[in-house]
Amino acid sequence: MPELLDEIKEANDIKKIQIQDYNKLAEEIREFLIQNISKTGGHLASNLGVVELTMALHRFLSFPQDKLVWDVGHQAYTHKLLTGRKELFPTLRQLDGLSGFPKMEESCCDSFDTGHSSTAISAALGLVKARDLSGKSNKVVAVLGDGALTGGMAFEAINNAGRLKTNFIIVLNDNNMSISENVGGLANYLARLRTSNRYTGFKESMENILGSVPGGKGLVDMLKRSKDAVKYFMLPSMFFEDMGLTYIGPIDGHNVWQMLEAFEAAARSKKAVVVHVLTKKGKGYRPAERYPAHYHGVEPFDITSGRPTCKEKEISYTKVFSDAMLRLAAEDEKILAITAAMPYGTGLYDFKKQFPDRFFDVGIAEQHAVTFAAGLAMGGFKPVVAIYSTFLQRAYDQIIHDVCINNLPVVFAIDRAGITGRDGKTHQGTFDVSFLSHIPNLTVLAPKNRYELEDMLQYALKLNSPVAIRYPKGDAYLGLEEYRAPLEYGKSELLHEGAKVAILAVGSMVKIGEEVAAALLKEGERVTLVNVRFISPIDKDILEKLSGSHNLMVTLEENVRNGGYGQKVADYLFETRKQDIRLVNISVPGAYIEHGSVGELHKRFHLDAEGVLNRIKAEL
Ligand SMILES: Cc1ncc(C[n+]2csc(CCOP(=O)(O)OP(=O)(O)O)c2C)c(N)n1
Missing domain, CATH: 3.40.50.920 (Rossmann fold)
Known part of the structure; x- marks a missing residue:
């Protein structure tokens, strides 16, 4: 029986619990999450990773006056638990039940409804400016993951936040994973930061040593100001600092005490501060720690074996697409595949294994994915960009401006088109026909069954102009197999x-x-x-x-x-x-x-x- 967790009836109750009991509380929360998510399904690994981080934030902030913006929002389960929604967890992601994402309708402690990635810094920066303009003094904190930081919007927001002259705290929750491995130069940069404990230690001890000798303080100040090659003892935190933000970290994201110290220090700054915390995705549940990508989002599962408890799935449209890509790409080496951080979800994981040089995971960067594909097509290749309907909304301009005005042979494989279910309003794919089907040069197709999806993909790759194929989540329809008339342009x-x-x-x-x-x-x-x-x-x-x-x-x-x-x-x-x-x-x-x-x-x-x-x- 959770004892400490039961004491938390509403927001801010966590402050009544002695900090030395926080480890026990974290354990109880993890047990509660594993038990509940095993029955309802949901985002398991990300939530297990941020238990202590959320507890520290709730100790540090006062709700609802302080504002906490979660990026994507899939990791806000502990936040929900600490704001009086524990009893609703059996209804998580169920019809009319608790949402799997922050939702202002549910609680005044949710500051922003989210679901898509890389928006938190922008939204929170807006809240900071609004706070300042209205003469308030509440705290504003954005929490985003290292995966979310690969999205262009996050960089755009950091670029703006660098000019801020008031307090704003950005928590970078770095678990070294997006849904799958994080990708790109940024992932490498964070890896260097992550291993820079010794640099932080070195920096602090140098400051202490120099500060304690006569004239040493001046030397420290001079070194801090120096723009020379040594650049403040070669710390790899330069990116954020050069952008005008203060960097604190890396901090152990499972140590509430350390995080509280960092947050208190950050709160004293009159700038935007990045607090870099290191967490383990899936922490506390062995299978999720070992296979965080697999346990990112789960169906109901058996806790002992880690296996799904629902019946075996029939073949999904995603799998049909995946297999068709392998077959077609084996015959035509011009075919390339692009995903925006979703190699599993879009079914491109096998393609990645089979054709590593022809596969591109660009990070959570749908806009870039589309224009990158345009460039590949301009260079004579046949890129297939696989993106969920809801996330393709991001790339509307790139589809028009870069692909369709240039009339380039890019194929958009639009998975999760239509009603997608349990992730709710931010994830339904119910707008793509409206935002795509008026674009000149773009052919928009929808298959009736698995066989037609295969035919449409093959057809699209031969068309030499942009094509979008939309298909739904879940099992592919196997009926009407006998109706397989060849596709004829513009004909039903x-x-x-x-x-x-x-x-x-x-x-x-x-x-x-x-x-x-x-x-x-x-x-x-x-x-x-x-x-x-x-x-x-x-x-x-x-x-x-x-x-x-x-x-x-x-x-x-x-x-x-x-x-x-x-x-x-x-x-x-x-x-x-x-x-x-x-x-x-x-x-x-x-x-x-x-x-x-x-x-x-x-x-x-x-x-x-x-x-x-x-x-x-x-x-x-
Ligand atoms: C625009 C957009 N593209 C794709 C996704 C799907 N998605 C949900 S979570 C996630 C990974 C986020 O990684 P990170 O920010 O590091 O958070 P973590 O899950 O590791 O805590 C992705 C790609 C999304 N929510 N929004």
Whole structure:
């Protein structure tokens, strides 16, 4: 039974616990997290790593007046525990339950809703300026990981923070990992900083020694001011300091006492201060310590074996993409693969192993990934950029300005398109049709099943212009295998020909359309079913044909209505003066969709077969 944790009923209660009991409290928190996440699933390794860091921050700050901004926000479980949300943990990431990310609606101690990476310094810097402008004196702290620091926005914010003349604390939680290994020059730089304890020790002892001898103080000051090659005893912390920030570290991120000292020192500064803490991802659960990437985000699992408790998955779209990439790349050495820090999630890990020279993990840098791909394509290669729908939002301008204006053969493999489930509103992929399908030169495709994803990837790589293929999270649909007509540019696929009602389904919704068509057939209604295939350009010929013989058209898509496929059909009917045809647009509501399982959310928004069937029947 957790004893100390039970004493924490609301924010700031941690201050009532003796600091010498903090190790026991940390143990209780870890046990609680492991027990709970093993049942609900969630972000395990990152949360286990920041237990002491969060405790130290909660000892140091006063909520809700002080502001704490978590980058990404996947590591805020201990923060939730320490702000009175313990009882809600059994509902973590469940429909209408506790969110897996910071959420202001849940608690006044959450300062910013987050989910995407590398935003914390910018958001917190805004809070600092707002504080100063309104004459307040509360503390503001941003916490970001070494992975998040590879995102361009973090650098943009540091560039601005360097000019600050008031206090702002940035905690760099360095666990030497993004989801997978952290990449690039920055990872190397942090590795040098991490091993610089002896430099810190050396710096301090030099200061002490020199400071204690006559005239030594002046020498220390002179050395500190010196811009010469020795640069303050060759400390590798120069990057932050040269940018105008103060650097403190590296500090043991599992030692609350040391962190508190560092935070107190940082709070005295009239500048932005980076406190560099070193933590172990997965700490306290052996499998997560050994395989932090694997245990970054988990399904419910058995604590003893570490294995998932849910049933074996069928083959996912991600796996279909992964295998197709291997096959196609073996035949064409021009094919390259790019990920923004998600080699596992996007299914490119096998590609990395098989073709290491043709694989690029650019860090959490979606914008750079896209323009980098444009350069590769300009240089004669065929890059495939695999990015989740939600994270591709970042690269809207790069898609237009760098890829599509130059009409370059870059393929966007857009995984997690549509409703993605438990990560909630920051992670749903329900906008990509809207933000991609109006871009000139860009072809936008959605496969109905696993076979079509394979065909579309092969087709896209031959097209010699930009192509986006969107496919959903989870098991690939294996039905309709017999319908495998070759892809023809701009043409949809007619699956069943009926009368009166035509269902036009996009990608993942073809499966639902098929179920609905079968149910209606049982009731004596033979409907037409179209697999849209091309979201852009749309197939006007099929719309023309169907409008001559049907009086109800139903579009199905996992995207918001605005800017979706259904609106393109509406526009076509309007332009061609076919207003006598009734059009029903079934899509995702134009709101931010909270967490829950994909199935539950489909049901809630009437995107399951039953919901669609009822809607059509109501129209009939
Ligand atoms: C823009 C964006 N791209 C990708 C992701 C997916 N993602 C979530 S956490 C994470 C790694 C973050 O690493 P780090 O900041 O070091 O935190 P850690 O999990 O190691 O604590 C990534 C890539 C994201 N949340 N946002």
